[in-house]
Amino acid sequence: MQNFQWFMLVGGLMVARGLWGSTIARLPFTSATIYLAIGLALGPLFLNLFRFDPLREAPVLEVVAEVAVLISLFSAGIKMPVPFTWSRWLPAIRLAWLAMALSVLLISGFGVLVLGLPVGAAILLGAILAPTDPVLATDVQVRHAGDNDPLRFTLTCEAGLNDGSAFPFVMLGLGLLGLHELGEGGTTWLLVDVAWATAGGIAVGIACGATLAYLSAALRKRIAKHEVLDDLLGLGLIGVSYGIALSVHTYGFLAVFAAGVALRQTELRLIHARTNDEGLLEPEVDEAHTPAVVPTAPTVSGGALVFKEHLERLSELTLVLLLGGAASLALAEWRPWLLALFVFFIARPLSVLTSMIGAGIGGRATAITAWFGVRGIGSIYYLTYAINHGLPPSLGRELINATLAVIMLSILLHGASVTPLLNRYWR
Known part of the structure; x- marks a missing residue:
């Protein structure tokens, strides 16, 4: 396909999505299912109008997926309810x-015993496929900054956190393949890749988000008519927090999510404090729920949210189309699809049910959570990250096929079940 054809295709899909957004929302599948079907129809499996090789295009694909995940993580972070409480966050x-x-x-065990992968490659495959996706899972996530639904909060918070918590396992898999330094007895991995990179990433994000909240509030308070470009500030916070986190060898995904959370939490606390100082009654705050007051003062988090959601939709459209162009006859093999079935019907439910024992969110919410482990753009990023760090081409091809099968099945299964299951649950 030529450039003008791509512009027509993407532009036409965006227009259709904008005009019939509410109609699509009522369909028994998501917009990602439509994008995937179009990509498969135009790709090498059918019309062969375009093809996309993730192995050859891994450097570009890594950057595109990285940006998409960062925007989605920040958007999820600024929608987290206020205030932060351990009772609310502990299940996530x-x-x-x-x-x-x-x-x-579980996925690593399947990779070794069924797929015949070496241990390092199996752990790497598990790290690629285990995290849920913040980009393709928007239909089961928090819808707006005041959304107080505990199920949507848990799924959103999980997707925001586990895009960083998967990284230690990615580094472990690469280390066992000889592509990363693990240290004597794995000490470097434990101290640097697990402890420091995780804690440091969260700390960097909190510091950046809170600092921006104080700066913007001070400017607005001192100069009443001072114009603050909230969209630009939001993008800038993503870049600064991510860049600082990477520069000190911590996990940037965690930093961006934490920056969004800290920005929103700090802004609303400042507004509540200012409201109280002006002699108005401060609202009662139940630690299990969002404060009843919705701030009327302008905030960076509120002003940036709509723009970020539009960028999310554009990245979803583009990357899912490319998935269709990456599908080839190699996916006709049974092993990638058996793995995909194992991930969604055994690994995800078993891991969720085990980890949520005593969490107190209820049996129905736990069951819904166990099913909606949406896989997507985050897995593409980890896959291309591994390829760009020296993964052998033959092994790369095998992991590409496995990842494509899991993401495609996730789009189909979760896309078809999200509306009826959630409508029944909330009813």
Whole structure:
């Protein structure tokens, strides 16, 4: 396909999505399913109008997927309810860390015993496929900054956290393949890749988000008519927090999500404090729920949210189309699809049910959470990250086929079940 044809295709799909957004929302599948069907129809499996090789285009694909995930993580972060409480966040933390580790373990075991992969490659495959996706899972995530639904919060928070919590396992897999330094007895991996990179990334994000909140509030308070470009500030915060996190060898994904959370939390606390100082009654805050007051003062998090959601939709459209162009006859083999079935019907449910014992969110919410482990753009990023760090081409091809099968099946299964299951759950 030539450039003008791509512009017509992407532009036409965006117009259709904009005009019939509410109609598509009522369909028994998501917009990602439509994009995938169009990509498959135009790709090498059918019309062969274009093809996309993830192995050859890995450098470009890594950057595109990286940007898409960063925007989605920040958007998820600024929609997190205020205030932060451990009782609210603990189930999501269990999912992001304990369920993540169990998923990696189960998928790795499948990779060794069924797919015949070496241990390092199997762990790497588990790290690629275990994290849920913040880009393609928007239909089951928090819808707006005041959304107080605990199920959507748990799924959103899990997707925001486990895109960083998967990284230690990626580095472990690369290390066992001889592509990363693990240290004597794995000490370097434990101290640097697990402890420092995780804690440091969260700390960097909190510091950047809170600092921007104080700066913007001070400017608005001192100069009443001072114009603050919230969209630009949001993008700038993503870049600064991500860049600082990477420069000190911490996980940038965690930093960006934490920056979004810290920005929103700090801005609303400043507004509440200012409201109280002006003699108005401060709202009662139940630690299990979002404060009843919706701020009327302008905030960076509120002003940047709509723009970020539009960028999310554009990245979803583009990357899912490319998935269709990457599908080839190699996907006709049974092993990638057997793996995909194992991930969604055994690994995800078993890891979630085990990690959520005693979490107190209820049996129905736990069951819904166990099913909606959406895989997508985050897995593409980890895959291309591994390829660009020296993964052998033959092994890269095998992991590409496995990842494509899992993402495609996720789009089909979760896309077809999200509306009826959630409508029944909320009813």
